[in-house]
Amino acid sequence: xxxxxxxxxxxxxxxxxxxxxxxxxxxxxxxxxxxxxxxxxxxxxxxxxxxxxxxxxxxxxxxxxxxxxxxxxxxxxxxxxxxxxxxxxxxxxxxxxxxxxxxxxxxxxxxxxxxxxxxxxxxxxxxxxxxxxxxxxxxxxxxxxxxxxxxxxxxxxxxxxxxxxxxxxxxxxxxxxxxxxxxxxxxxxxxxxxxxxxxxxxxxxxxxxxxxxxxxxxxxxxxxxxxxxxxxxxxxxxxx
Numbered sequence: 069x070x071x072x073x074x075x076x077x078x079x080x081x082x083x084x085x086x087x088x089x090x091x092x093x094x095x096x097x098x099x100x101x102x103x104x105x106x107x108x109x110x111x112x113x114x115x116x117x118x119x120x121x122x123x124x125x126x127x128x129x130x131x132x133x134x135x136x137x138x139x140x141x142x143x144x145x146x147x148x149x150x151x152x153x154x155x156x157x158x159x160x161x162x163x164x165x166x167x168x169x170x171x172x173x174x175x176x177x178x179x180x181x182x183x184x185x186x187x188x189x190x191x192x193x194x195x196x197x198x199x200x201x202x203x204x205x206x207x208x209x210x211x212x213x214x215x216x217x218x219x220x221x222x223x224x225x226x227x228x229x230x231x232x233x234x235x236x237x238x239x240x241x242x243x244x245x246x247x248x249x250x251x252x253x254x255x256x257x258x259x260x261x262x263x264x265x266x267x268x269x270x271x272x273x274x275x276x277x278x279x280x281x282x283x284x285x286x287x288x289x290x291x292x293x294x295x296x297x298x299x300x301x302x303x304x305x306x307x308x
Contacts, residue, residue: 069268070100070193071120075111075138076127076154081175082106085125085154088182095183096192096234097282099269108138115145122191128155150189199253203229203239210237214253218282219265220246232269232282255303259296260289267303 072089076082086104093100103121105111108130115121124142129134139151151171171185199214216232222243229237245266250256258264259278263286271281275293279285288296 070098070122072100072102072123073105073111073121074102074123074125075105075135076110077107077130078127079106081127085177088177088179091179092183092186099281106136108133111138112141114141122149123194124149124151126151126153128153150192152185152189201249203237203241204240205237212237214266217266218269218280219263219286220250221263257296257299260287267300270300271299273300
């Protein structure tokens with residue numbers, strides 16, 4: 069699950085950013101949580117207490133402790149998580165590169181501008197992930213980043229890989245070998261003879277079905293409800 073930090077001393081801007089990111093989460097079926105901070109001190113305090121964020125959205129022009137100052141402190145602990153600057157002034161653009169900011173966006177922030185920026189960030193995060201598989205699809209060899217793979221299913225003699233974007237990659241593979249490969253990565257769980265899911269995208273688990281946060285429901289093999297719940301719980305404990 070992605071963790072996003074939003075920091076802006078302007079309460080109205082902070083509320084707007086939070087609302088837009090929530091709209092993005094829903095529109096993209098993104099498995100994420102976000103936390104809002106009205107100043108950099110509160111954000112850094114959360115980091116000192118062990119909180120980790122995968123993406124930082126920072127206003128630059130904050131009193132006493134600017135977004136650049138906050139970013140420098142973040143970089144002491146976290147060298148790689150993307151930092152996005154949102155500001156009314158372009159005068160700090162050069163400094164933003166000094167803390168390896170991924171993007172620098174001028175306010176006012178529109179829905180279109182934010183969505184495009186977050187698309188770029190998620191693409192970069194995906195590219196930074198080492199976990200990929202190469203599959204021989206009906207369109208040729210394709211690389212699948214496992215961060216983007218929601219679930220796979222067998223249909224007849226074909227295996228269908230369902231990606232976060234909604235794209236489906238179709239391959240003529242043995243489903244047993246596909247499951248063996250995916251289960252080695254730790255985040256995939258075979259819930260049925262026909263389905264294996266990425267546990268990062270599980271929303272709820274009931275005795276007979278799993279609901280994913282892309283609004284898809286998949287069946288659980290008879291008698292395996294308790295086992296599936298226990299494995300999912302163990303996965304979540306490891307993630308924390």
